[in-house]
Amino acid sequence: MDERTLTEERIVTAALLVIGDEILSGRTKDENIGAVAEHLTNIGIRLQEVRVVADDEDEIVSAVNALRSRYTYVFTTGGIGPTHDDITADSIGKAFGVSVGIDARAEKLLRDYYTGRGLEVTAARLRMARAPAGAELIDNTLSVAPGFRIGNVFVMAGVPSVMRAMLASVTPMLETGAKLLSITIPVDRPESEIADIFSKHQQRYRDVAMGSYPQLRNGRPVSDLVLRCSNPQRLNEAAETLKAALNL
Template identity: 55%
Template sequence: MSEPTNSQSKTVTAAILLIGDEILSGRTQDKNMAWMAGRLSEIGVQLREVRVVPDIEAEIVAAVNALRAKFDYIFTTGGIGPTHDDITADSMAAAFGVGIDYHPEAMAILTRHYETSGIEFNTARKRMARIPDGASLIDNPVSKAPGFRLENVYVMAGVPTIMQAMFEEIAPTLHGGAKMQSRTIGAGLPEGKVADALGELQSRYPDVSMGSYPYFRQGEVGTNLVIRSTDSDALNRAFDELMQAVTELGAVAIETT
């Protein structure tokens, strides 16, 4: 896809591809998606899809090719370490139809790191310097093994602290669009009682996303009504109308954060 432009009116979209058998098995609980979703929102990039795939090249290739054609940015996590099942780099090369080899700059970074650490830079660790042809490196200030970028696909580590550090390295280069805004009403009534009013309001504000989320606190049954839009005027009008509708249903309603 074409490089996103820095326009406040443009909608810039992204997908996250989580790679790893350990996530699908439940052995590792992913913490990257929620963190990245928050940072992307701050930048003005709307996260539209998240997929989890195993350490199988064909699965990774199919997913990344589908997503990179659909969204402005793709961010992948996992599978760029030193072990045999770290196949993300090879899979990305296959997805883009390019070769892969030891990257001179990556090799230099890792050589200095292991010399300084007094740790053997063995064959397994050298795997982390294998980068698809034409990719640019993503700096890793934590453990030094770099990620990389191919077109609109950003490949990062799966360890949350390392992924977050990598993301902050690329964040200044990401071009956001209109930022999503949200307002929430906490209403002291069951979800089913407000459903009709919410549906009717949604039909009149198709560009405002509306959702209802029931809660149960200290014996109280209630519903959080969340509305979201990049259009602040439409958001505020919809909010005022929703507040009025909830009040007319006899509920105590307050704006919450």
């Protein structure tokens, strides 16, 4: 295999936009980045950028427009709840230049859900039915209030369990590419002792992504070398020749 094979494969890319003052302040510890990254990797989509922005319309609009023009897909988390500071829907509408209002489909879902439990359908709860004009709803199998998709942007909840439910719902909508496989080679030596060999090996296998991750094991500096490639034969070859070069 030569380097052209990698570029000929379908590569599907994505970005994640995490929205919320509570994330930036440290009040809420984000759990969604790792979950989204792992899920997308497993289905053959390469998460290439993550941004975190405040609950600020201009910042959200700017980030969404930058990311959606750069990547195959953009996923957002946060800001679609019932309170005044949940402004993601309005921001996405502004980014796409469309109006935002109560979506009749989402309203029915919420009315059926709350009235079926003997709860009042308040104006605050109906805020969760707001979506940009022309958006497609994202099913929420946990708490009903949907996310939405417009263009290549998927807008999901910030609550981790609900986000995961929405992510599962959108997966059938996604085009996927070649899955990125990986091999980890533990080396009982510090990075500084293997850097030259590792660098030369990367030059030999330019189509295999390689990274070095220093660790402390039993109080000693060691390295984990991680190789990634969508072609299993090429990946295995690169791993075996690297082990030989390192006398492993």
